[in-house]
Amino acid sequence: MSHAGQKLLNKIYSLNNHVILFKAGNYIFVTEGLFSAIGGFFSIIIMLLFQANYVTNPWHWLIQSIFIVIFGFIGSRSLSALASFKFKTRDPKKIKYPGFMYHGALIGGLTGTIIFAFLFNYPILALLDFFLLGNALTEGIGKFGCFTYGCCWGRPTKKWWGVTYKNPLSKVNRFNYHRGEKLYPTQLWHASLLLILFGILLLLTITEPSLGLVTSAFFIIHSTFRLIIEYYRADTTKIKGNLTLTGLICFFLIIIGLLILSFFLQPLNQPLRPQWWVLTNPYTYLIALAISLGGSLPLSIHYKRVGSW
Numbered sequence: 001m002s003h004a005g006q007k008l009l010n011k012i013y014s015l016n017n018h019v020i021l022f023k024a025g026n027y028i029f030v031t032e033g034l035f036s037a038i039g040g041f042f043s044i045i046i047m048l049l050f051q052a053n054y055v056t057n058p059w060h061w062l063i064q065s066i067f068i069v070i071f072g073f074i075g076s077r078s079l080s081a082l083a084s085f086k087f088k089t090r091d092p093k094k095i096k097y098p099g100f101m102y103h104g105a106l107i108g109g110l111t112g113t114i115i116f117a118f119l120f121n122y123p124i125l126a127l128l129d130f131f132l133l134g135n136a137l138t139e140g141i142g143k144f145g146c147f148t149y150g151c152c153w154g155r156p157t158k159k160w161w162g163v164t165y166k167n168p169l170s171k172v173n174r175f176n177y178h179r180g181e182k183l184y185p186t187q188l189w190h191a192s193l194l195l196i197l198f199g200i201l202l203l204l205t206i207t208e209p210s211l212g213l214v215t216s217a218f219f220i221i222h223s224t225f226r227l228i229i230e231y232y233r234a235d236t237t238k239i240k241g242n243l244t245l246t247g248l249i250c251f252f253l254i255i256i257g258l259l260i261l262s263f264f265l266q267p268l269n270q271p272l273r274p275q276w277w278v279l280t281n282p283y284t285y286l287i288a289l290a291i292s293l294g295g296s297l298p299l300s301i302h303y304k305r306v307g308s309w
Contacts (some may be wrong), residue, residue: 009161012188015148019169020307026304029049035145040292042141043134048284050205051130052275054122058283063120065291067112068131073298075108076100082236083245088218100299102139103249125266129214133201136218145299147187153185154233155179161185169306177234184212184232199272209268212260219257223250 015201016239020242022033079101114132117124145153148168156162165172173179200221201214227250230236237245278284302308 006284013163013185016150016163016165016170017167019150019167020087023301027205028302028306029300030149030302030306032142032151033065034144035148036138036142036299037292038264039138039145040295041288041291043138043228043276044288044291045284046137046202047130047134047285048278049274050133051127051275052278053272054126055120058281058287060116060120061283062287062291064113064116064127066286067116068109069112069291069295070079071108071115072105072295073108075111075249076102076105077259079104079107089208089295101246103246104134109118122210123214123266125212125260127287131204132199132215133205135200136194136222138199140191143187143191143194144224147185147191151176152187152190153235154180154186154232157184158182159184162262171307172235174307185306186229186233189232190225190229193229194222197221197225206270207271209271211266211268212264216257216261216265217251219260223253223257226250238267 015031018031021029021034023029044065051061055064072097077100080099083101084099085163109131113126117127143152148167150167150172151171153165154163156178159182163185164180164182166180167173172183197218201217204217213287215249225245230244230250237247241249269290
């Protein structure tokens with residue numbers, strides 16, 4: 001690697017020492033929350049750019065976003081608690097404060113979107129397409145936050161590009177996992193794959209006139225990427241042998257994606273175009289800011305010590 005390339009890599013790797021963004025009394029704000037908020041902000045704007053082909057009422061934008069955040073939070077915490085109780089510990093006291101699991105948030109967000117579409121009589125597949133387009137961007141940026149927090153860590157490696165967590169507050173060090181050893185930088189790999197996925201979904205959105213295609217592609221490609229990353233990850237919930245809870249969910253999502261692709265696509269007369277007027281509407285930015293901050297606060301704020309919500 002060239003000197004410039006190595007310098008850039010070192011700069012990126014240095015992010016893993018920045019667990020804490022700032023403190024305010026007994027409250028600790030972690031850097032992961034900042035990346036989550038940034039990802040959420042831009043993903044909502046992207047979602048609204050295309051969703052405005054069907055949903056033009058800003059109040060409906062806000063209502064759907066609230067549904068996504070609330071159901072996403074419930075899903076994330078619930079799946080984490082279930083995973084801890086079912087596969088890690090039977091002690092209810094140890095799952096009093098569960099963490100967050102992405103696929104729980106994804107399932108919750110999908111549920112909130114479907115309920116919103118049903119209540120307000122919008123096409124479900126269209127809204128799922130736009131939600132998942134934005135979701136790929138949210139998670140892609142958010143994975144850099146995982147890197148700073150030290151979660152979703154990889155297995156040990158002797159490769160020169162392995163990453164070493166030196167901050168004792170990093171989750172991987174708090175769990176005493178191969179402290180001081182090089183680990184696969186799975187968060188950065190995953191972030192790269194997710195940003196590639198976002199590009200693919202965006203291209204499909206503006207070129208292919210079929211509702212449901214983005215949803216199908218997301219389920220299939222996102223799950224395939226995650227299964228690849230899962231092989232190198234150590235921070236996983238094992239069910240039996242090498243089968244992880246996330247891996248099992250990914251297999252189901254791939255099947256659902258194939259079913260949508262085969263039987264449920266809804267052709268359009270022409271591809272959807274971004275509604276640029278959305279960018280001139282001040283409600284767009286107010287909603288994106290409010291929802292991104294509200295959605296990231298549970299990740300951002302810890303009480304007295306890192307890892308305590």
